[in-house]
Amino acid sequence: MxxxxxxxxxxxxxGKTLGITGTGSSTDFELQYLAxxxxxxxxxxxxxxxxxxxxxxxxxxxxxxxxxxxxxPTIQTLLSSGQAKVLMDLQSLSETTxxxxxxxxxxxxxxxxxxxxxxxxxxxxxxxxxxxxxxxMNTHSSAQIAAKLPSSYVPGGNMDQYVKAWDSTRTFYSTxxxxxxxGPKTMLKFLTAFTPDLASKHINLNATFTNQFVARADKxxxxxxK
Numbered sequence: 616m617x618x619x620x621x622x623x624x625x626x627x628x629x630g631k632t633l634g635i636t637g638t639g640s641s642t643d644f645e646l647q648y649l650a651x652x653x654x655x656x657x658x659x660x661x662x663x664x665x666x667x668x669x670x671x672x673x674x675x676x677x678x679x680x681x682x683x684x685x686x687x688p689t690i691q692t693l694l695s696s697g698q699a700k701v702l703m704d705l706q707s708l709s710e711t712t713x714x715x716x717x718x719x720x721x722x723x724x725x726x727x728x729x730x731x732x733x734x735x736x737x738x739x740x741x742x743x744x745x746x747x748x749x750x751x752m753n754t755h756s757s758a759q760i761a762a763k764l765p766s767s768y769v770p771g772g773n774m775d776q777y778v779k780a781w782d783s784t785r786t787f788y789s790t791x792x793x794x795x796x797x798g799p800k801t802m803l804k805f806l807t808a809f810t811p812d813l814a815s816k817h818i819n820l821n822a823t824f825t826n827q828f829v830a831r832a833d834k835x836x837x838x839x840x841k
Contacts, residue, residue: 636671
């Protein structure tokens with residue numbers, strides 16, 4: 616939120632325009648759920664898709680949004696420049712659990728079941744790369760992680776600021792790649808909160824995800840990092 620924002624809690628979202636990365640995105644769901652917990656309906660405020668990075672920052676600077684929900688390094692850029700403050704910190708596992716009841720498996724791979732079944736080798740290679748990357752990240756510092764990424768990812772070329780952004784979100788990333796045990800149930804709770812029709816549906820949560828590719832990747836030896 617802007618440093619001078621009158622928004623003090625989710626209850627103050629009413630009548631405001633809040634930025635999200637995209638309609639139907641995880642940030643959209645999170646914002647709706649936080650508002651629902653505060654007793655508001657999605658129609659009580661406006662959710663404006665503004666992306667992340669410079670597009671989010673520009674929307675805030677030009678008054679198109681009264682605040683919003685975004686990710687790093689956008690957060691650190693706004694905090695370091697004094698343009699914004701954090702109303703609710705969802706960057707760590709502990710704070711996410713406090714707000715939502717468990718880990719929030721938002722940044723993950725979504726694929727059609729028929730595609731997964733017909734392209735198992737390709738899917739396995741993708742999962743291998745992700746699991747091995749997560750394991751590498753877990754054994755290296757934020758500075759080492761930042762150094763592996765393209766320089767274009769560093770806001771304004773400020774590496775110190777970028778490393779701080781990584782420090783803030785280290786526990787945001789899984790160390791195994793496995794679906795958190797309570798994750799599917801938490802996601803269903805979220806969706807049911809603002810999709811009433813879903814409450815009456817029977818959903819087999821075990822059929823909505825699989826850990827089999829992650830389990831295989833865990834048994835394979837990752838290539839040495841360059």
